[in-house]
Amino acid sequence: MSNATAEDRLVADGGGASGGRTLLAFRYYLSVPGRLLTGPGIVVVVCALSLVVGAVIVAASNAEAADVSSGLTYNQTVIWWGSIAPLAILCSAVGQGSTAMLGLGMTRRNVWWGAILYALAGAALTATTLVALIALERLTHGWFMGLSAIDIIYFGRGSLLLAWLIALGTFFGAQVVALFFTAIYLRTGAMGLTLSIVGASVLLVGALGLVIAAFSRAERDGATTTFVVGGELPGGLVPWVLGVVVLLALGGGWWIYRRASFR
Amino acid sequence: MTTAATPWGETSRVPADAGGTEAPAVVVRGLNRRFGKVRALRDVDLELAPGRIYGLVGRNGAGKTTLLSTLVGQVLPSSGSVELFGRRSLENPAVLARTVYVRDHQCYPDDMRVRHVLRAAGHAYLGWDEEFAQRLVADFRLSPKARCKKLSTGQRTALGIIVGLASRAELTILDEPYGGLDPVARGLFYDRLLEDFAEHPRTVIISTHLVDEIADLLNEVILLDDGVVTLHESEEQAREHAYRLAGAERDVERLLESTGAGERVSRRQSVGSMTMVVVAAPLDDATETLARELGLEVEPVSLQEVVAAMGTLSVTESTAQEGAL
Numbered sequence: 381m382s383n384a385t386a387e388d389r390l391v392a393d394g395g396g397a398s399g400g401r402t403l404l405a406f407r408y409y410l411s412v413p414g415r416l417l418t419g420p421g422i423v424v425v426v427c428a429l430s431l432v433v434g435a436v437i438v439a440a441s442n443a444e445a446a447d448v449s450s451g452l453t454y455n456q457t458v459i460w461w462g463s464i465a466p467l468a469i470l471c472s473a474v475g476q477g478s479t480a481m482l483g484l485g486m487t488r489r490n491v492w493w494g495a496i497l498y499a500l501a502g503a504a505l506t507a508t509t510l511v512a513l514i515a516l517e518r519l520t521h522g523w524f525m526g527l528s529a530i531d532i533i534y535f536g537r538g539s540l541l542l543a544w545l546i547a548l549g550t551f552f553g554a555q556v557v558a559l560f561f562t563a564i565y566l567r568t569g570a571m572g573l574t575l576s577i578v579g580a581s582v583l584l585v586g587a588l589g590l591v592i593a594a595f596s597r598a599e600r601d602g603a604t605t606t607f608v609v610g611g612e613l614p615g616g617l618v619p620w621v622l623g624v625v626v627l628l629a630l631g632g633g634w635w636i637y638r639r640a641s642f643r
Numbered sequence: 644m645t646t647a648a649t650p651w652g653e654t655s656r657v658p659a660d661a662g663g664t665e666a667p668a669v670v671v672r673g674l675n676r677r678f679g680k681v682r683a684l685r686d687v688d689l690e691l692a693p694g695r696i697y698g699l700v701g702r703n704g705a706g707k708t709t710l711l712s713t714l715v716g717q718v719l720p721s722s723g724s725v726e727l728f729g730r731r732s733l734e735n736p737a738v739l740a741r742t743v744y745v746r747d748h749q750c751y752p753d754d755m756r757v758r759h760v761l762r763a764a765g766h767a768y769l770g771w772d773e774e775f776a777q778r779l780v781a782d783f784r785l786s787p788k789a790r791c792k793k794l795s796t797g798q799r800t801a802l803g804i805i806v807g808l809a810s811r812a813e814l815t816i817l818d819e820p821y822g823g824l825d826p827v828a829r830g831l832f833y834d835r836l837l838e839d840f841a842e843h844p845r846t847v848i849i850s851t852h853l854v855d856e857i858a859d860l861l862n863e864v865i866l867l868d869d870g871v872v873t874l875h876e877s878e879e880q881a882r883e884h885a886y887r888l889a890g891a892e893r894d895v896e897r898l899l900e901s902t903g904a905g906e907r908v909s910r911r912q913s914v915g916s917m918t919m920v921v922v923a924a925p926l927d928d929a930t931e932t933l934a935r936e937l938g939l940e941v942e943p944v945s946l947q948e949v950v951a952a953m954g955t956l957s958v959t960e961s962t963a964q965e966g967a968l
Binding site: 401407477483484487488489490641642 | 678708709712715716717718719734735736739740741742743744745746749750751752753754755756759760762763764766767768806810812
């Protein structure tokens with residue numbers, strides 16, 4: 381079998397070009413059928429649980445549904461659960477599955493960008509499920525009980541498109557940042573991971589301190605609105621800062637992963 | 644074609660010289676790999692013809708896994724080059740798509756089951772034979788529904804073997820593909836490998852410590868010692884690198900002294916006045932003649948003993964050098 385013949389067949393099958401093999405890596409992550417449904421499943425469960433909790437509170441106390449709802453709108457459960465479980469699965473797939481995927485003839489480029497593609501697909505699916513539930517909640521006026529189980533303030537409580545974008549960014553960003561640390565672990569081992577987490581924590585605390593100091597000063601000077609809204613930035617300062625963090629994690633993670641050796 | 648005889652009886656015929664005059668499947672030049680102060684590979688040069696079964700042997704820590712991992716780019720070399728099918732292999736999807744590398748203790752994500760692993764492997768290779776894979780699953784008694792993290796060591800090894808064989812990749816690399824396998828399963832592996840290789844020749848590299856079990860499958864042997872390739876020959880030629888001498892102790896010592904082979908003795912056993920030694924050196928005519936005159940028995944040794952002999956001598960020489968320093 382000549383090299384040209386084998387390569388021709390690979391290209392014809394989409395396997396010769398790196399893009400084709402990245403899709404192969406994406407299919408590898410999808411080889412466990414339920415994986416991609418973890419995020420959407422969690423969103424549905426959280427919605428149901430919040431509804432049950434709200435209904436129990438209304439039934440057991442004399443509270444009005446509207447009062448209970450206003451409390452439920454600050455419930456962050458769907459953000460945390462909807463982020464952590466999928467990212468744990470993806471990090472496990474990359475961390476434990478890298479050698480298997482590389483052994484099947486994929487490159488580091490395929491494995492990494494296949495993971496990013498998978499994270500995007502999963503986040504999109506989760507965000508779509510979330511928005512569908514929000515729409516349903518609004519249509520049914522709070523599940524016929526006047527309860528806001530899933531239409532929380534963190535997704536805007538306004539435009540469904542905005543909610544979808546916020547959810548997509550949140551769930552995707554969480555996975556990308558987690559993959560960044562996975563890449564550090566694969567490249568440097570447990571010590572490197574520990575040091576990077578400690579370093580990131582120090583930076584985070586420092587950044588929070590700066591934010592709080594700046595916010596206090598802005599409040600004192602009557603410039604709070606400008607600070608929170610971020611001047612001319614659409615959506616405010618926070619989403620842009622988080623967006624930059626995610627982009628750095630995306631590029632930085634790839635830069636680290638591409639030089640990892642798997643012994 | 645020659646008949647390959649395994650410890651489990653004769654099996655399929657193996658192409659004696661399937662290499663032909665094609666370009667090498669693997670070319671390694673000046674390969675070095677350091678891990679901190681440790682030099683795992685030292686100036687390794689290697690050329691492997693296509694369509695042959697190679698055995699990569701050596702002691703623990705010799706660098707076998709590092710070499711195999713570097714061939715497919717899983718370990719990045721410190722210096723040197725690796726080409727597969729005439730092209731650089733590192734991060735080259737067109738080249739790597741023609742290879743399969745199964746590690747010892749290959750791990751899979753916790754949520755994957757056997758059928759998921761096989762499904763994923765099937766997507767990766769144009770030549771994947773699903774029917775063959777399912778036959779192997781039945782042969783090795785794997786349950787397709789079993790979770791990979793619940794598999795025993797032997798079952799996990801079997802899964803890796805199935806992926807390696809059913810992929811029909813042009814370059815198939817199996818790193819110690821016997822971990823945890825019982826003798827029956829190992830026999831199955833050798834038989835299936837030979838049968839499939841006869842029908843679908845490809846380049847196979849197997850690293851192993853069970854040299855004698857696999858010796859009859861091999862076309863060529865590569866011995867790696869402390870990161871250096873010290874032997875790369877056909878299986879028959881490799882066996883000529885050592886021999887066994889047995890007889891009266893004084894006659895054995897006399898022969899060793901007069902031929903200078905005493906420095907190459909890797910193993911010695913004495914019972915009463917009788918001694919047996921293994922000499923890690925080719926048997927020349929003069930030594931053979933003298934041995935006959937002295938009434939000593941001269942016998943060939945197994946490939947495993949050659950590997951052990953050369954490995955033992957390497958340790959002895961290293962110790963002597965350190966002592967001299």
